[in-house]
Amino acid sequence: MERTYLPVLLLLGFVVMNAVMMLGLSHLTLRPRPTAVKQTPYESGIPALGDARERFSVKFYMVAVLFIIFDIETVFMIPWGAQFRQLSCAVPLAGNICPAGNTSFFGLAEMLVFIGILLVGFAYVWKKGALQWD
Amino acid sequence: MNNYVTIYPPQSTFLFVVFTIIKMVIVFTVYMVGVALLTLAERKISAWMQDRHGPNRVGKGWLQPAADGLKNIMKEETYPGAAYTPLFVLAPVLSFIPALVTWAVIPFAAPWASRWGMIDMVLAPLPVGFLFILAVSSLGVYGIVLAGWSSNNKYALLGGLRSSAQMVSYEIAMGMSTIPVLILAGNVSLNQIVQQQATMGWNVLNLTVAFFIFMIAAFAETNRLPFDLPEAESELITGYHTEYSAMKFSMFFIAEYANMVTASGLMATLFFGGWDIPFTLWDNIAPHTLLKTVITQGFFAFKVLFFVFFFMWIRWTLPRFRYDQLMSLGWRFLLPLALAYIVIIASVVLGIDAAGLWGRYIGPGRILSVANIILLAVNMVLCFLLFWVLDRGRIISPAYSRLERRDLERLRAMSAARIPVTAEAGD
Numbered sequence: 001m002e003r004t005y006l007p008v009l010l011l012l013g014f015v016v017m018n019a020v021m022m023l024g025l026s027h028l029t030l031r032p033r034p035t036a037v038k039q040t041p042y043e044s045g046i047p048a049l050g051d052a053r054e055r056f057s058v059k060f061y062m063v064a065v066l067f068i069i070f071d072i073e074t075v076f077m078i079p080w081g082a083q084f085r086q087l088s089c090a091v092p093l094a095g096n097i098c099p100a101g102n103t104s105f106f107g108l109a110e111m112l113v114f115i116g117i118l119l120v121g122f123a124y125v126w127k128k129g130a131l132q133w134d
Numbered sequence: 135m136n137n138y139v140t141i142y143p144p145q146s147t148f149l150f151v152v153f154t155i156i157k158m159v160i161v162f163t164v165y166m167v168g169v170a171l172l173t174l175a176e177r178k179i180s181a182w183m184q185d186r187h188g189p190n191r192v193g194k195g196w197l198q199p200a201a202d203g204l205k206n207i208m209k210e211e212t213y214p215g216a217a218y219t220p221l222f223v224l225a226p227v228l229s230f231i232p233a234l235v236t237w238a239v240i241p242f243a244a245p246w247a248s249r250w251g252m253i254d255m256v257l258a259p260l261p262v263g264f265l266f267i268l269a270v271s272s273l274g275v276y277g278i279v280l281a282g283w284s285s286n287n288k289y290a291l292l293g294g295l296r297s298s299a300q301m302v303s304y305e306i307a308m309g310m311s312t313i314p315v316l317i318l319a320g321n322v323s324l325n326q327i328v329q330q331q332a333t334m335g336w337n338v339l340n341l342t343v344a345f346f347i348f349m350i351a352a353f354a355e356t357n358r359l360p361f362d363l364p365e366a367e368s369e370l371i372t373g374y375h376t377e378y379s380a381m382k383f384s385m386f387f388i389a390e391y392a393n394m395v396t397a398s399g400l401m402a403t404l405f406f407g408g409w410d411i412p413f414t415l416w417d418n419i420a421p422h423t424l425l426k427t428v429i430t431q432g433f434f435a436f437k438v439l440f441f442v443f444f445f446m447w448i449r450w451t452l453p454r455f456r457y458d459q460l461m462s463l464g465w466r467f468l469l470p471l472a473l474a475y476i477v478i479i480a481s482v483v484l485g486i487d488a489a490g491l492w493g494r495y496i497g498p499g500r501i502l503s504v505a506n507i508i509l510l511a512v513n514m515v516l517c518f519l520l521f522w523v524l525d526r527g528r529i530i531s532p533a534y535s536r537l538e539r540r541d542l543e544r545l546r547a548m549s550a551a552r553i554p555v556t557a558e559a560g561d
Binding site: 003004005006007008010011012014015016018019020022023025026027029030031032033034036038039040041042043044048051052053056059060063064066067070071074075077078080081082083084085086088089095096097098100103105107108111112115119122126131132133 | 147150151154155157158159162206207208209210211212213214215216223226227230231234235238257258259260261264265266283285286287288289290291292295298299302303305306309310313314316317319320321322371376377380381382384385457458461462465466469470473476477480481483484487488490492493
């Protein structure tokens, strides 16, 4: 178990170390010398009006909410997909092959119900215009 | 499927850690140097496609990436006065880390049966392989959206918002397009997916439509043209990294190219057989010699570099999407298509199983699998339907869909009567 995930932790540590090192190196070579003009937001040379802390379109929130729903659908489908051939076989697979006459519609039907329920929501969202960006 | 543990004795933990560190340092170095060279390749290929020279001064062009890197270290770091500094500094790091951790589960060559035990040519052969990629690569969104927000610059904020919406939208299509791959492989481990393709034919033939969906989503996930709206330079200066300078800018740059390489590696692994050599099983069976490792590594590198070139090729071929078209393509076209495709493939696989054709081969050797031929036929029909029957304008709104019906008819009448269209107030 520790052997499976140890390399990922090692890599994570190594990459974090590199990131900090790069930032540190850059910071040490030349200290920032801020001036008033340098610190203004860059808007192609035009003096900036106000700042960026304003309201923005609700569409972005909507996409985030829809994303959660459909991403969870994807996550549910991953184990189903990986086990699909076993689910559609009434007996355990023998050498990765389903013995003749044992296929079942269980796996497909289960997922069709799940997809169907989410499709109703998808059709509603589409009809309501939540996917419309005009 | 190969089960190496039963064939070869396990390594001691010490050797395991030593080899892990060796692999890690080698691949990380290859990534960093490769990314540097890719910036050069990008500029050289751009130049080639536009009939100009490209960088040719510093060491005849070859040292240009080194010069750029050195310059970025020596530059002053600017901090906008209104920026929220902690997140402003953290954002490039948050973008850099997922980009360089994702490759950990991608197998890059055939395993090597050395005298120190079996060495998997993948940093971490996780049993959750593909889930790890989905989980880690989506963390990259945080870096971009926080960079956009913390800069306190309107263009950066817009870039960050656009990018986050785009990346989460296409992540769904990306995740769903890989489910048919999992149905065929029966596993989420990338090693098993490669093994399955070696015996059953590459997934680009088995699951052509899924490959197209995945490819489009990969372009959107890496923010490359034609989906580079987050940094559309003609609209948003450079988008979320407008305010970044020196090494922090470099880190975004490295992350972008590293993501591109990882996406190429994923396309190669999931759909082009990973390190598999086509038309032979020589590379997939014991004995696993060093020669096989080196040759399969070469094949993998070739596939990855081909896709990297493809990324650059597309950049100079297709114009940028409009934002509403981008969202329409993701939500109204790719998502339903991916869902329908999952159902179709599941049904076909069920049919193949019911007919007892799974694991059957025709012709000499275990090269042509029956399931492969059936899936290929289904995919050819689907591709034909998609490319010839479906019209892009019906689902992804063309420019005229924004007009009122009345205005549209007026414009059509004018163009039919060959009256020059004049601009009106409010157009």
